[in-house]
Amino acid sequence: MTQQQSTVHEVNFDGLVGPTHNYAGLAHGNVASMSHEGLASNPREGALQGLAKMKSLLDAGFMQGVLPPQQRPDLGALRALGFTGSARQVLAHAANEAPQILRAVCSASSMWTANAATVSPSADTPDGRVHVTPANLQSSFHRYLEPATTARVLAAIFRDEAYFTHHPVLPATPAFADEGAANHTRLCESHGDPGVHLFVYGRRAFGGEREPARYPARQTLEASQATARQHGLKGDQTIFAQQHPDAIDAGVFHNDVIAVGNGPVLLYHDMAFLDEDATLDAIRARLATPLIPVRVPSEAVGLEDAVASYLFNSQLLSQPDGSMTLVVPGECQENEAVWRTIQDLLLAGYNPIGEVMVKDVKQSMRNGGGPACLRLRVVLSAQERQALSGRVLLDETLYADLTAWVERHYRDRLVPDDLADPQLADESLTALDELTQLLQIGSVYPFQLG
Template identity: 60%
Template sequence: MTTLEANFDGLVGPTHNYAGLSFGNVASQNNEKSVANPRAAAQQGLRKMKRLADLGFAQGVLPPQERPSMRLLRELGFGGKDAEAIARAAKDAPELLAAASSASAMWTANAATVSPSADTPNRRVHFTPANLCSKLHRAIEHESTRRTLSTVFADPSHFVVHEALPGTPALGDEGAANHTRFSAQYGERGVEFFVYGRSEYRRGPEPKRFPARQTFEASRAIAQRHGLTDAGTVFAQQNPDVIDAGVFHNDVIAVGNRSTLFCHERAFVDQKAVYDELRTKLAAHDAPFHVIEVPEARVSVADAVSSYLFNSQLLSRADGTQILVVPQECRENPHVAIYLDELVASSGPVDEVLVFDLRESMKNGGGPACLRLRVVLSEEERAATAPGVWMNDALFTRLDGWIERHYRDRLAPQDLTDPALLVESRTALDELTQILGLGSLYDFQR
């Protein structure tokens, strides 16, 4: 039976804006209060999905969450009709309105951590939605994320969708952005690689400038919850110095696929020991392990952060060749561009580089890898997912037209105070659930 890795990308929501809410995310902070283009953002992401589907990759779509979140505003004491609550929040606490209006759920790399059925004792695919408790605008996502995942992956004979971990700093969980799985083949038992920024109880090194968002305790809890064995897991700590340089998630400094790890030489604490453990545990599964380590002398951490070289998608074609999906910024950075040309010319594990314009997402600190959630699926498991979420020509055409009809091409910070934005968003999402065949997904539909 064929097993593949599917990528589920998040559609960018109608309230895509630059509020600078994510301390530690350099791009997010640098573009704070600038004018966004939600229509272009959604179309850029949609075109990436379509191109990869055309190349033969399994590509799914996950819907955006309802924003602004009226639930959050009401929990924070803003009463009255929707328009009145928005007006009060805009006047008294604009930062809370900005948090309630964030479209950050578009970055589905933070949606959940996923363990495929080959690794779990009950031979089901396990999902744990990320609590994202380090940021208010993201901490409100996990309940809706669980509802979406439970709808797309509804068959309990194939899928287990857990609750998020408790939202406490000791269990700070940022999802698949800090998780990679290695294996010889997707359908074979593999080794799951959990990367954390700090430990609540073990202590040890921590960044000094920016917060470490993922804890060891959260990573360990997810591995235990999914039933993973010690032989099938490796835990590694991010280098705290690179977190302070803007590497707020591991997927800003490393990406893996099958038996290949592509990372910067400063990615991890005790990097050689990390490689050795991965190599040893993969060898026990008769799986090779290849490292492409990028030296600081070739590409600095600063260049890696500004170009998002490692926030790329490393994908395997059916014939075993690998492509690296990178943002346009990688071609605009001379050090990164030269390195990528030499990487492909070297006849190593990467055979081709595909470049995408994701400017709107990049300005908020999210590249190709941020936009996708990887889910390894057998043929039977894929058949058990919601059929309307798989990208094809017909779905692309419908979604492209939907974006054109419902999305603004300009959204400034002051536009978040417009109550019409909520009506526009709900109208769009109500139609979207029909296009994707997901039923009554949102609070306002229930």
Template identity: 60%
Template sequence: MKSFEVNFDGLVGPTHNYGGLSFGNVASQSNSQQASSPKEAALQGLEKMKALMDMGFVQGVLAPQERPDVAALRSLGFSGTDAQVIERAAKDAMPLLVASCSASSMWVANAATVSPSADTADGRVHFTAANLNCKFHRSIEHPTTSRVLGAMFADQQHFAHHAALPAVAQFGDEGAANHTRFCRDYGEAGVEFFVYGRSAFDSRYPAPQKYPARQTHEASQAVARLHGLSEEGVVFAQQNPSVIDQGVFHNDVIAVGNGELLFHHEDAFLNTESMLDELRRKLAARGAKFESISVPRDQVTVDDAVRSYMFNSQLLSRADGSMLLIVPEECRANPRVWSYLQGLTSAGGPIREVKVFDLKQSMQNGGGPACLRLRVALNETELAAVNPGVIMSAPLYDTLTGWVNKHYRDALRESDLADPQLLLECRTALDELTQILKLGSVYPFQIN
């Protein structure tokens, strides 16, 4: 039976703005308070989805969240009508209003961790929504994320859904941004690679000093247990604390993996050689030939990697066995990064081609190609059980671009977030979107 790695890209929401909310994310903080363009952001994301579909990859779409999150503001003591809640938050606590308006759910690499059926004890595809409790504006996402994923992958014969881990610092979970999977074939048993920034309970593990380590070892272990993964099918690795302090807030800012290949910076991990040996050994037991490409710091610095998002890329397998690397335009603008990538593709290794996409609106807020997609490995039977409304096609692309042009603003500034009309615009758009994607009622305003 044929198997696929399907990329479900996050559709950028109507309140996309540069709030500078993510401490530790250099791009997010450095572009704070600039005017954004929600329409341009959504169209840039859709263009990438369409391009990958046209290249023959199975591509899906994951819906954004309702924003501003009035319920979150009510839980913090603001009362009255929805318009009054927004007005009072804007007057008394603008940072909370900005957080409640964040369109950060566009980065669906943080939506959940996904384990394919070939790896799990019960032979189903498992999803655990990420609690994202390190940042308030992201910690409010997982209830809607769970409903949306449940509407997309509804068949309980094939799919299992787990609630987010406890929303405490000891179980900080950032989803697939700190998780990848290696395998010979997507339909065969593989090795799942969990990367964490710190241990919550063991002080012997080093930790960053400047920026927070968002993923804990304990959270990664809990997800592996929930998904029924075997000891032979997992490897846990720690991020290098020094690169977290340089702006590598998730592992997917410094490494990317696919198939039998890990592409990473020399300074990405602690105990790199022993970790690579464990991956090599466990994959060999599954008939896979693991390979790693380590990018030397004297050719590409950590700062280069953070500013270009060279590793926050999509590594895709082609039918001929070669790999394609999808990178943002910022890689071409960085001479050292671009020189390295040109040498990489001409060296005869597994990565044979680099394609560049303009994702400036997302990049300025700290998210590149890898942030925008959630990878789900599915066999033919499982793919047929996915809600067909979320699988990209030429007609769906046309419908969604028309939907964006109809509902999204050309520009959005912080002062615009206080406009109660923005909430009405968002709800109108999302109500129509649930019909387009055949999701049913997944948003609070549709349920309450």
């Protein structure tokens, strides 16, 4: 490893849970989201749980970044759909005439920044810059509202054109359905080395392969291929593998609910890929270092337990000595089969995983997002980290400021009926206005209320 490569680190940019975090059951195919529909949420607890996870990883020596939530409710979207008048009138009309639309424009789903974009590090791209493509998230209305603001936020933070390249969102059509890094894994010897990009898709836009029967496949092969082309990735750098349709029908709506990779390690369920052997063979053929597959068989953890515990929606992080830490949600410890597998197969197995950290992210989990959903992985050199704009890399002071900000502005209870409250809209705008100043990211929100 060269001296320059040794300064390259993965930074996990976690999404802050927004002030309108609620359980509206909007995500078809997301079992946790659907099963908790209508329950009372606690936005303050959710935001503090997310911050606590970030802080614990910072304390453990990992680099941690922060991404802001989106402006919600999205009054611009409601007005585009024909609701007119003042903010109070728009919210009231939507609540009376189309409550599901109101719930959608109030969703805090941008907390799951694994869906924010696909990112390729400078070690892999032809121009030696970090490439970013925001995901179009066209498969669901509440997430389709995110990409415009996501693009502004990412452009504001990764601003320096000497180091960062931003690509347009793919066409928001079913043929190019793109869910971002939740269906993308980069494998390599170490983060500073050239890597291999595993893109996992659920269906071909123009047919020709088996598809799930119960729930929709949210990522197309065509979208993955287009993103790879945007980033200049070549055939020997990429693998395109189909997710197993039976897993999607069991509630595995993204690949990161059934597999996670880091360095040369791929931790996956035996139902992750439609053609497991071909996928592993393709990775081995392209990876410059031996692949370390860590396979969890269905006999140990069935699909139902995998989805309920989010074992594979864990963060797999590299330690300086080459070992790895697995960050799992508390639900893994509560599931006997999953916890036994972690102890007997993962920690005791022949692989670099040497430590497990259990984190409480229940507010996110009840909506179907575990530790891995909450973060966007960005591999950056020292120079690229210095080129970041804004105050977005977590440290003790920023953590304290963000915690105090949450305590000032967030409610501790929210039910779907509260979303029509114009006071909630005022509270959210006030909080986000303060946050943009705190993070020093400039004007990224429309901030139109009247």
